[in-house]
Amino acid sequence: MSTTTPTTVVAPLTIQDAEALVEAARTAAEAAGVTVAVSVLDAGGHPLAFRRDDRAVLIAGETSTRKAYTALQLNAPTADLVDAVQPGGLFHTLPTALDRPLLFIAGGVPVRCDGRLVGAIGVGGGAPEQDHGFASAAADALA
Template identity: 40%
Template structure:
C-alpha cells in the first residue's frame, strides 16, 4: 500500500506567489519567488519583470533549504556561524544550502508541507515577502 503525505498543492503555491507579489510590489522591488513541496521539489516559481537573474537560484535554494532543515534560513544562518552548533552546514547537500534569510517552511497541522523562498531585497525585505506569501494561504494551513 502506498504511503501518503501532506504537501502543498499547486493551488496553494499560486496563492502564496500572488500574496508575495503584492508584498514585493509594495516594496517596489521586482522579486523572485519559489515554492517547494514537502519533498523539497520546485512546485511553482515567479520572476517578476526586472528581477535580478542572480535571485532565481537564491529563491529556489532558500525554499529548498527551509524544507530540508524545516527551519527559517535566517535562523539556520545564525546557527551556522563559526563556533555555533551547525557551523559548516552550508557544505552539506552538495553545497546547495542557502543560509540567507528569506526561506521559510510551511506547516499544515504541525507538519511541514513545503517551503517558500524569496529573493531580491535586503534579508529583512526577503523575510517580509516570504511571510506575506504564507499569510496568503487558506486558513487550514498553519503557516509559520
C-alpha cells in the same frame, strides 16, 4: 489487543496553493517597491511554482530556490539559521559538508498545514529582511 491512535492526514500543497503563495509574496514585494523571484517547493523538495519579476536580478531565481530548499530541509526559516553557520555556530560546517543547495540567508520559510511541514517558500531579490517578510506574509496568508 493493540491500540492505534488515529492519524490526521494532511493534504499536500497543491498547484493552486503554490500559485497563491507566489502571488501573495509578489504582492507584498510590489507594495514595498521590490522586484523579486519566488520559489515554492512541496514537502519532497520538488518545485511547484516559480516566478521571477522581469526586473529582478538574475541571481534572485537561484537564491529563492535555495532558500526554500534550506527552510524545507531544516524545517526552519532561514532567517533563524544565519547565526548557526557563523564560526562557532551549531551548523558552521554544514554548508560545505553537504553537496546540497543550502543557502543561509533570510528569505526561506517552511509552509505548514495543521502543524505539519508541507513545503517551503523562498524569496530572493530584496534585502534579506525584506525577503523574509515577503515569504512569511505569503505563508501566513495560506495558513
